[in-house]
Amino acid sequence: MDTTTVVLPVVLGALVVGLVGWVVVSHRRHTRRLTALADAAARERQQWEMHLQHVVHEATSAHLAEVAVERREREEVEALVARYHQAYTASLKWEVGSRATLLGLLSQHGLDGVLFSGVVFTTVGRGQQRYVTQLDHVLLLDDRVMVIEAKNWKGVVFDGVAPSSLHAAFGALIDAGSDGEFAIHVRRPEQGTGLLITRHPDPSGSSEKHTVAPRAQVRRQAFALRRLIEARTGEDLSIDACVFYSHKSVRLFTPMKGAPSRTPYTPVFDTAGMGAHLSALGPGRVGPGLIGRLAPGLGSMATDATGVGAHAEAWQSVLDAGRGEAVG
Numbered sequence: 182m183d184t185t186t187v188v189l190p191v192v193l194g195a196l197v198v199g200l201v202g203w204v205v206v207s208h209r210r211h212t213r214r215l216t217a218l219a220d221a222a223a224r225e226r227q228q229w230e231m232h233l234q235h236v237v238h239e240a241t242s243a244h245l246a247e248v249a250v251e252r253r254e255r256e257e258v259e260a261l262v263a264r265y266h267q268a269y270t271a272s273l274k275w276e277v278g279s280r281a282t283l284l285g286l287l288s289q290h291g292l293d294g295v296l297f298s299g300v301v302f303t304t305v306g307r308g309q310q311r312y313v314t315q316l317d318h319v320l321l322l323d324d325r326v327m328v329i330e331a332k333n334w335k336g337v338v339f340d341g342v343a344p345s346s347l348h349a350a351f352g353a354l355i356d357a358g359s360d361g362e363f364a365i366h367v368r369r370p371e372q373g374t375g376l377l378i379t380r381h382p383d384p385s386g387s388s389e390k391h392t393v394a395p396r397a398q399v400r401r402q403a404f405a406l407r408r409l410i411e412a413r414t415g416e417d418l419s420i421d422a423c424v425f426y427s428h429k430s431v432r433l434f435t436p437m438k439g440a441p442s443r444t445p446y447t448p449v450f451d452t453a454g455m456g457a458h459l460s461a462l463g464p465g466r467v468g469p470g471l472i473g474r475l476a477p478g479l480g481s482m483a484t485d486a487t488g489v490g491a492h493a494e495a496w497q498s499v500l501d502a503g504r505g506e507a508v509g
């Protein structure tokens with residue numbers, strides 16, 4: 182027998198056995214690698230799922246905490262505003278006179294609008310401190326918003342006019358104080374004799390009330406309302422502001438428009454002056470359509486809302502309905 186004939190099958194057989202062995206070993210190694218990769222992928226997936234659950238849990242907890250804080254702040258704000266509305270309603274006797282006078286003047290001059298009284302809202306000041314702003318009246322016409330600070334002061338009022346500028350003897354009795362905006366209220370006491378003199382702001386700093394001159398006060402209020410409207414509607418409106426001394430017996434002294442002054446001009450009226458101002462109103466600085474856009478929001482913040490002219494039926498006062506009266 183030829184040696185080649187015997188050796189060749191043996192070699193081929195060895196090669197086949199070796200190839201089969203290599204295939205088996207490679208398959209096992211590949212299987213172990215795949216198994217290891219699958220195990221690693223499973224561990225990574227498990228870790229990712231645990232991380233995701235942790236993130237979702239933290240996010241959910243944070244969101245719930247934010248919701249709780251917002252709810253608590255909203256409840257506190259609502260309670261605060263409610264207290265101010267109650268306080269305004271309880272003291273409405275001080276504003277009912279100015280309200281009735283304003284409504285009469287608006288009707289007399291044929292104006293169409295809505296008068297909101299006791300408008301209360303919250304604003305955020307420096308340091309995120311929240312405080313309440315209360316406006317006596319907001320007159321909303323179709324092309325104009327006017328914030329009105331009403332003072333039911335009887336007697337004599339020097340608003341921005343030094344008494345000594347009217348008569349030198351007044352200066353010896355009534356001190357106007359330092360430069361800047363001020364109002365001096367002189368009246369007789371309800372009982373007794375003599376005169377009561379109050380200066381706003383109080384130069385001694387002992388009074389907690391009326392620490393700001395009425396004109397400065399109403400400008401701040403108008404600015405706060407402007408910022409609120411901008412935040413809620415996106416409109417940056419020009420808002421008029423004025424002080425209204427509504428008592429029928431007040432004697433008012435105040436600078437005329439255009440008079441030299443170190444402070445911004447803010448109109449100050451008695452009843453006759455307010456009537457003349459309303460009768461001379463020209464086109465507002467704001468485009469038409471304000472009543473439709475702003476009245477619902479102002480109505481939700483007001484203690485009372487009364488329509489006049491074309492809006493008398495849509496905005497009927499609860500106060501007048503309660504008395505069986507109709508103003509308009």
